[in-house]
Amino acid sequence: MTPDASALRLEARGIHHAFGDLVVLDGIDLDVPAGEVLVLVGPSGCGKSTLLSILGGMLKPDGGQARMRGAVAADCLNALTYVFQDFSLLPWRSVAGNISLVLEGTRLSAAERQRRIADMLALTGLSAFADAWPRQLSGGMRQRVGIARALAVNPAVLLMDEPLSALDAQTRALLLDELAAIIARAGVTVVYVTHNLSEAALLGHQIVVLSRRPGRVREILRIDRPLGERRASDPDLLSIEERLWALIRDDAAEADREIEHV
Amino acid sequence: MSEHDAPVPFRAGGFLPREHPLAGAATLIALLLLWQAGASLGWFSTAFLSTPIGIARALISLAASGELWVNLAASLQRLAIGWVVGTLGGLAVGVAVGLFTLARSPGMALVSALFPIPKIALVPLFIIWFGIGEGSKDVTLAFGVFFPTVINTMAGIDAVPRALIRMGQSFGLGRWAILRKIVLPGALPAILAGFRITTSTAIILLVAAEMIGAQHGIGAFVLEAGNLYDIDNLMAGIVLLSVIGLCTSWLIGRVERALLGWR
Ligand SMILES: Nc1ncnc2c1ncn2[C@@H]1O[C@H](COP(=O)(O)OP(=O)(O)OP(=O)(O)O)[C@@H](O)[C@H]1O
Ligand SMILES: [Mg+2]
Numbered sequence: 001m002t003p004d005a006s007a008l009r010l011e012a013r014g015i016h017h018a019f020g021d022l023v024v025l026d027g028i029d030l031d032v033p034a035g036e037v038l039v040l041v042g043p044s045g046c047g048k049s050t051l052l053s054i055l056g057g058m059l060k061p062d063g064g065q066a067r068m069r070g071a072v073a074a075d076c077l078n079a080l081t082y083v084f085q086d087f088s089l090l091p092w093r094s095v096a097g098n099i100s101l102v103l104e105g106t107r108l109s110a111a112e113r114q115r116r117i118a119d120m121l122a123l124t125g126l127s128a129f130a131d132a133w134p135r136q137l138s139g140g141m142r143q144r145v146g147i148a149r150a151l152a153v154n155p156a157v158l159l160m161d162e163p164l165s166a167l168d169a170q171t172r173a174l175l176l177d178e179l180a181a182i183i184a185r186a187g188v189t190v191v192y193v194t195h196n197l198s199e200a201a202l203l204g205h206q207i208v209v210l211s212r213r214p215g216r217v218r219e220i221l222r223i224d225r226p227l228g229e230r231r232a233s234d235p236d237l238l239s240i241e242e243r244l245w246a247l248i249r250d251d252a253a254e255a256d257r258e259i260e261h262v
Numbered sequence: 263m264s265e266h267d268a269p270v271p272f273r274a275g276g277f278l279p280r281e282h283p284l285a286g287a288a289t290l291i292a293l294l295l296l297w298q299a300g301a302s303l304g305w306f307s308t309a310f311l312s313t314p315i316g317i318a319r320a321l322i323s324l325a326a327s328g329e330l331w332v333n334l335a336a337s338l339q340r341l342a343i344g345w346v347v348g349t350l351g352g353l354a355v356g357v358a359v360g361l362f363t364l365a366r367s368p369g370m371a372l373v374s375a376l377f378p379i380p381k382i383a384l385v386p387l388f389i390i391w392f393g394i395g396e397g398s399k400d401v402t403l404a405f406g407v408f409f410p411t412v413i414n415t416m417a418g419i420d421a422v423p424r425a426l427i428r429m430g431q432s433f434g435l436g437r438w439a440i441l442r443k444i445v446l447p448g449a450l451p452a453i454l455a456g457f458r459i460t461t462s463t464a465i466i467l468l469v470a471a472e473m474i475g476a477q478h479g480i481g482a483f484v485l486e487a488g489n490l491y492d493i494d495n496l497m498a499g500i501v502l503l504s505v506i507g508l509c510t511s512w513l514i515g516r517v518e519r520a521l522l523g524w525r
Contacts, residue, residue, distance in 0.1 A: 056432060058428060058432055078432075080432075090426060090443070090444065090447070092450075101433070102434075104443075105436065133524045
């Protein structure tokens with residue numbers, strides 16, 4: 001790591017949130033050490049997106065607090081940066097323009113901006129599409145733009161809500177490999193929401209299983225092996241996937257039993 | 263049960279009309295020829311319906327005498343001033359209503375209350391308030407253009423996906439940058455669609471205002487020709503109005519193509 005890299009940890013303390021009468025999150029405590037990847041899994045509707053919004057300051061929790069601690073690099077333009085499930089690209093801006101959006105109005109000079117845009121396009125393999133409109137791109141390429149845009153601000157923390165779930169299986173597998181490489185290289189802190197358990201095992205240092213609503217931390221699994229040394233077919237990762245699946249399935253089965261009793 | 267041994271029949275034909283620009287032009291030309299022939303053969307009296315040649319002659323002599331340019335200039339100036347003022351006002355109020363809680367309900371109440379008034383009915387009132395000169399005409403047009411612009415701008419802003427605005431905020435963009443780079447471009451298709459409505463509204467109000475009290479202008483010219491039973495000039499005026507309408511919609515089409523190429 002260069003001396004000027006960010007080292008920001010993220011902490012959730014007693015986070016509680018309800019939408020009206022619907023309690024979504026109930027006492028969430030989490031720690032994301034600097035440079036680690038925390039993966040959030042859990043049944044649909046358990047509050048993963050809600051928690052991610054709270055962690056990035058896009059939603060005020062009813063109770064508890066999200067904190068960030070540590071150093072942010074001088075050339076970091078936006079410490080807490082999202083990659084969105086639906087990409088959220090501006091359709092009226094070209095690929096380069098979408099990346100430029102988040103660099104305009106910052107302290108970067110025009111030349112530095114152009115250089116960063118070119119770097120990010122090269123990193124994500126989009127150089128040939130700099131002037132294309134988003135509608136002309138495939139889903140996988142659109143999410144590459146989303147990733148390029150997020151990396152352009154040199155974030156300290158990446159918050160990703162199912163970034164690959166809108167993509168087909170092949171594209172997802174390819175982009176996942178690239179994402180793992182980029183995360184390992186950039187040394188950013190990451191919170192990653194997914195339904196895909198093999199993504200969880202490939203990317204996570206911690207895998208946090210949330211219970212069905214109201215979301216509570218049900219279990220935290222740790223994998224300490226570096227991301228670069230993980231393969232989807234590794235037996236230890238496969239057994240972790242199975243364990244995750246068992247946890248989520250038990251939860252669903254319990255829910256079914258409760259419904260029968262109603 | 264029934265036995266089959268036949269090629270699968272094609273069933274997905276039709277319902278796909280295609281454009282033939284030449285066919286469109288040919289239709290119009292044929293109609294004009296028929297119209298002219300009808301008059302030449304005495305099928306109808308040219309005292310009640312002019313002919314294409316009669317209208318063309320009237321236009322040429324109007325252009326030669328300079329009367330055409332005086333009236334055209336007066337009308338176009340009113341159209342430009344009234345439309346621009348009404349549009350700028352409408353955009354400002356529409357953005358405020360679209361963005362700010364404080365402006366929303368008061369603005370909408372005002373628009374809902376005043377929008378249904380037929381603006382032509384206000385011309386006499388505006389003449390009392392602003393005089394018989396240019397003021398009353400400009401205000402009439404601006405007033406008529408203002409309300410649809412407010413409504414379209416607000417609807418356009420409402421239709422901008424909130425996710426895009428949140429995206430901008432999540433990257434730390436300021437309010438002004440979000441307005442300029444996300445909200446307004448997102449609302450632009452609706453705003454430009456509104457321009458099509460407001461330009462035709464403006465032409466209708468222009469003619470009405472000019473007919474009620476103006477020396478020059480195409481509306482006044484048409485009215486005068488009517489009073490004199492000068493059917494050629496009357497219809498020449500109508501042709502001019504439709505040409506103005508065509509030109510504005512062509513212009514808006516160009517602007518749309520230039521600004522909305524991303525769609
Ligand atoms: N803005 C909101 N207003 C009201 N209810 C909401 C809102 N956002 C989310 N909810 C509700 O909160 C619950 C948790 O939503 P959330 O999107 O966080 O779940 P999730 O775990 O991300 O689900 P998924 O895996 O399907 O993405 C859901 O029941 C949802 O209906
Ligand atoms: Mg979600």
